[in-house]
Amino acid sequence: MSSYDRVPACMPAFHPAVLRVAAGTATLLGASALAPSAASAHGISGQASLPVPAWLFAWAAAIVLVISFVVLSTMWSRPRLQAVHERRLCGWPAALSVPAGTLGLALFALVVYAGYEGVPFYTSNLDPTFIFVIFWVGVPVASALFGDWFAAFSPWRAFARALRWLAQRANVTLRAPLRYPDWLGRWPVVAGLVCFGWLELVYHDHDNPVLLASLSLAYFALMMLGMALFGIDEWSERGDAFGGYFSLFARLSSVDVHDRALWLRRPLSGVASLAEQPGAVALVLTIIGITTFDGASNGVVWNTLQPHVQSFFSGDLGLGGTPSDELADSLGLLLAIAVVVGFYRVGVLGMRSISPRFDTARLSRSFAHTLVPIAFAYVLAHYFSLLVWQGQAIGYLASNPLGDGTNYFGTAGWHVNYAFLGSTAIWYVQVVALVSGHVGGLTLAHDRALAAYRSPQEAVRSQYWMLVVMVGFTSLGLWLLSAVNT
Amino acid sequence: MLPAPAIVRRALLPAAGLALLVLAATGALPGLIAALAYLLPLLLLLLAMKARGYPGERALLARMGGRSGDRARPSTGSSVPISLPRATVPRGGCLIAFSLAVRPPPATRAVTS
Numbered sequence: 145m146s147s148y149d150r151v152p153a154c155m156p157a158f159h160p161a162v163l164r165v166a167a168g169t170a171t172l173l174g175a176s177a178l179a180p181s182a183a184s185a186h187g188i189s190g191q192a193s194l195p196v197p198a199w200l201f202a203w204a205a206a207i208v209l210v211i212s213f214v215v216l217s218t219m220w221s222r223p224r225l226q227a228v229h230e231r232r233l234c235g236w237p238a239a240l241s242v243p244a245g246t247l248g249l250a251l252f253a254l255v256v257y258a259g260y261e262g263v264p265f266y267t268s269n270l271d272p273t274f275i276f277v278i279f280w281v282g283v284p285v286a287s288a289l290f291g292d293w294f295a296a297f298s299p300w301r302a303f304a305r306a307l308r309w310l311a312q313r314a315n316v317t318l319r320a321p322l323r324y325p326d327w328l329g330r331w332p333v334v335a336g337l338v339c340f341g342w343l344e345l346v347y348h349d350h351d352n353p354v355l356l357a358s359l360s361l362a363y364f365a366l367m368m369l370g371m372a373l374f375g376i377d378e379w380s381e382r383g384d385a386f387g388g389y390f391s392l393f394a395r396l397s398s399v400d401v402h403d404r405a406l407w408l409r410r411p412l413s414g415v416a417s418l419a420e421q422p423g424a425v426a427l428v429l430t431i432i433g434i435t436t437f438d439g440a441s442n443g444v445v446w447n448t449l450q451p452h453v454q455s456f457f458s459g460d461l462g463l464g465g466t467p468s469d470e471l472a473d474s475l476g477l478l479l480a481i482a483v484v485v486g487f488y489r490v491g492v493l494g495m496r497s498i499s500p501r502f503d504t505a506r507l508s509r510s511f512a513h514t515l516v517p518i519a520f521a522y523v524l525a526h527y528f529s530l531l532v533w534q535g536q537a538i539g540y541l542a543s544n545p546l547g548d549g550t551n552y553f554g555t556a557g558w559h560v561n562y563a564f565l566g567s568t569a570i571w572y573v574q575v576v577a578l579v580s581g582h583v584g585g586l587t588l589a590h591d592r593a594l595a596a597y598r599s600p601q602e603a604v605r606s607q608y609w610m611l612v613v614m615v616g617f618t619s620l621g622l623w624l625l626s627a628v629n630t
Numbered sequence: 631m632l633p634a635p636a637i638v639r640r641a642l643l644p645a646a647g648l649a650l651l652v653l654a655a656t657g658a659l660p661g662l663i664a665a666l667a668y669l670l671p672l673l674l675l676l677l678a679m680k681a682r683g684y685p686g687e688r689a690l691l692a693r694m695g696g697r698s699g700d701r702a703r704p705s706t707g708s709s710v711p712i713s714l715p716r717a718t719v720p721r722g723g724c725l726i727a728f729s730l731a732v733r734p735p736p737a738t739r740a741v742t743s
Contacts, residue, residue, distance in 0.1 A: 612679070
């Protein structure tokens with residue numbers, strides 16, 4: 145008999161593993177509280193003027209989540225999201241993929257050209273703004289609203305399909321020599337996102353247009369190689385880091401395109417149908433972890449600890465200033481991902497303590513989709529200010545992509561209007577985004593629990609643990625945002 | 631690896647919490663007090679679950695009563711087996727057949743997958 149079995153039935157079992165992970169997460173949080181630094185602020189923000197202390201928002205958010213939990217438990221008594229409910233809206237001409245792909249390729253060519261030929265200043269060159277604001281933030285937000293439209297515009301996919309079309313015209317049959325291994329699952333996407341996150345948050349020269357152009361070309365070549373080995377559609381869906389990232393958030397959208405038609409589906413049902421592939425859990429946790437580090441790197445905790453870590457690398461190991469700084473931030477990035485993993489692990493181990501039928505790995509995979517709205521909420525909340533302020537720069541950069549004084553569309557004289565949305569309004573948008581995302585996650589978890597557990601008691605108990613996870617992520621998110629905004 | 635003694639396992643979380651509090655009180659971690667203010671709802675929730683089991687569970691289950699049997703067939707690729715209550719009592723035309731027939735149709739077995 146395990147120690148858990150001896151716990152009275154009415155008590156939540158604080159399984160030893162739960163305690164271990166909770167303690168580990170608390171320690172990591174504490175450590176991160178000790179340590180951001182020279183990392184630049186990617187979530188731009190000013191000082192919000194709030195009528196109450198910012199921490200009260202975390203309390204209010206927790207109350208909203210508890211109320212949502214009670215309402216879901218009492219009003220939502222059968223699974224509603226486990227089946228696909230969709231309605232065909234209209235036909236979707238396949239020919240549209242040709243102009244969409246051409247446009248994607250043209251934009252990619254412009255980014256590469258601007259990187260090599262434009263001025264080397266990140267505010268004047270198209271590349272930094274296009275890649276870090278429009279591509280990295282704007283496309284995921286648009287995907288969550290309008291579905292997986294990026295697949296049609298993906299330049300590497302369009303180029304590969306064009307090559308295949310040409311080969312078919314020449315009566316040459318191109319066949320992928322390898323089968324995509326099942327064990328690889330979503331791991332290429334995870335690896336790609338970690339690399340991009342490192343480039344954005346850690347690497348010092350990340351806004352160098354020449355570097356960005358070179359990396360874009362390298363990624364293009366990598367995608368071509370992957371598609372040549374495993375097939376265009378197979379690799380696009382499972383190996384393309386950005387395609388996988390955008391399509392994950394596209395599951396939040398109520399519209400979907402498949403079978404040459406536009407479909408309207410029940411909100412959140414697209415997320416519930418997320419396939420349980422290897423790396424799927426890591427993918428969602430990594431997205432949250434990267435955003436968490438971006439937020440933490442602007443906070444007092446990391447800014448206190450980071451110099452100590454950096455001095456260890458520079459003093460004790462004798463590294464130069466820049467490498468030691470990058471190494472310290474790399475550790476910070478891994479630490480942030482570890483904290484996020486720890487939070488989720490606590491919830492999963494808690495659920496594991498309810499029923500011996502499911503092991504932690506299965507529970508972890510089965511409830512991973514509930515983190516997708518949270519990941520999106522983190523991205524939206526953290527980068528919203530960047531999108532609405534720095535995103536405006538694309539207006540003048542479109543007319544003057546190289547920064548050489550051209551004015552193709554007559555908009556080169558535009559400026560960023562910071563009065564467009566105030567810091568207080570941004571704070572409220574961030575709070576609403578975070579709370580909505582977590583209520584969405586709680587809804588998905590409740591729905592999955594109803595379908596997975598045999599008894600209502602088990603389902604409700606499992607959701608206490610998911611409530612812990614959601615309250616934890618909301619509090620963490622608001623704390624990170626408050627470090628910048630308030 | 632041998633499991634840690636129960637007393638050590640039980641002391642892990644309080645020890646981690648205490649260590650954080652000491653760090654916060656001594657000012658070794660600037661910003662930790664603010665972090666605790668944000669994380670307090672989470673700590674309270676964990677404390678309530680530790681002290682009172684699943685607080686409010688009975689009330690929730692009472693409100694849920696009678697609704698939980700009505701479930702839809704899931705179609706996800708979830709690895710967690712889904713419980714699906716199937717037909718348990720005759721309904722509609724089958725109920726009429728049961729009532730009127732001299733030799734009623736075979737009863738449907740209650741099956742839960």
